[in-house]
Amino acid sequence: MRLKFSYVLAIGLAAGIGIWMYSGTYVIGGRGDSADATPPPAERQEKAGNDLFRVQVSTLTATERQPVLEIRGRTEAEAKVEVRAETAARVVERPAIEGNHVSKGDVLCVLDKGTRESKVLEATAALAQAELDHTAASQLNSKGFTAETRVMAMQAALDAAQARVEEAKMELSRTVIHSPIDGVIQSPMANVGARLNIGDVCATVVETDPMIAIGQVSEADIGLISKGMDAEVRLISGQTMSGTVRYIAPAADPETRTFRIEVELPNKEGVARDGTTALTRLKLPSQKAHKISPAILTLNDDGELGLRGVTDDQVTVFYPVKVLGGGEDGIWVGGLPNTVRIITVGQDYVTDGQKVEPVLKTAEVTQ
Incomplete structure (x- = not known):
């Protein structure tokens, strides 16, 4: 009886596999042959789970x-006064010059006096006549030759004469316009020969000492600021000035919700000018x-x-x-x-x- 070839092949393969397994030489899938080979995925995952x-x-x-709070703002003059005429007349003299420093009481403009001096003389003469009439009426009344009402009428006339003298002198004094503050004269001024009516500007005087640095502080930072705090102000020119906080607005601007603060800067040398950009730095509590x-x-x-x-x-x-x-x-x-x-x-x-x-x-x- 002949065996089929397929049976012979199957018997041969089975015998070969048995001999290979008996020898002990085999390969485990996913594991390297050398000692320093990469560990299998399962081993690597287990090791990674144990490492932090x-x-x-x-x-x-x-x-x-x-901390330092920086506030961007500008400088502002302590005062800026437009000195206006209180009477109407032509400018005949202008002792002051634009850009010069003036003191309180210095003459800025002199107006034409016109007939004002003669009106003072006229009022003074009327006052002298009123005084004589009052004196005579008083003497006659003391002797019983005139009524008390006559004396009272003369007293009223005397008071009116005195008032007219004061009015005439005041009108005359208004022809000389004085500076109300210390400061620097800002251009333009009224020219000699120009006519000033009541309310027209003779000159503008800017008080620059002290100078004020103003800025706006947010509502989140306003509680960190107090009056009297030291401040350092850097001008756009690069110069640095020292000052103190003198004003903190009690209410916020309804549009920006910020508070205005003012820092006073001594400015005797005129280093700071009105209207320039300034950066204020305030040192807050450490x-x-x-x-x-x-x-x-x-x-x-x-x-x-x-x-x-x-x-x-x-x-x-x-x-x-x-x-x-x-x-x-x-x-x-x-x-x-x-x-x-x-x-x-x-x-x-x-x-x-x-x-x-x-x-x-x-x-x-x-x-």
Whole structure:
């Protein structure tokens, strides 16, 4: 009886497999042959599950910070007075010159006196006649030759004459216009020969000492400012002046919700001019704060800005912070403990409450 070829082939393959298995030489799928070969995926996953995620940390300690509030504004003269004529006449003399400094009482303009001097003389003569009439009536009344009402009428006439003299003298004095304050004369002035009517401007006097730096402060910062605070004002020209806060508006501007403040600046040398741009810097009370790189800031699930740190138990924690200010080399934040370990690398790859392996900033970090 002949065997089929397929039976013979099957018997041969079975015998060969049995001999190979008996020899002990076999390959496990997914595992390398050499000692330093990559472990299989299952082994690698199991090992990764046992290792903690490494993060780079740095210890921060709060330092004393001197915050400064910057207020952009402008300068404003202490007073600006338009000196106006109180009588109508032609300008015959102008002793003052634009740009010159004048003191209180200095003559700015002299007007034509016209007939005002003669009216003073006329009123003075009428006063002398009234005095004689009053004296005569009083003597006659004392002797019983005239009535008391006559004396009273003469007294009224005397009072009226005195009033006319004062009025005439005042009208004459109005022809000389004086400066009401110390300051600098601003152009333009009334020219010699020009006629000034009542209310026309002879000159404008600007009082520049002291000079005032004004600005607007937001409602969030107004509570940090108080009267008498020292201030430093930098002018657009680059010059710096020192002054003090003298006024804080009691009510906010309804349109901008900001408060006007005024800083008084001594200006004897005339360094500051009216209407120029100025930057006012106010030193606020010192406070504890941390200076950090803005690159390590992150957000939590609620969208709060803050930093992630690591506790002594190596558990991550989120610290909300408030940005207080900044500069070229970092920003100042508040709201952190006095001494804290902050994650500087890897803060975006961990969650709050996760156990991690912190590595100091000086050590090499491998992920």
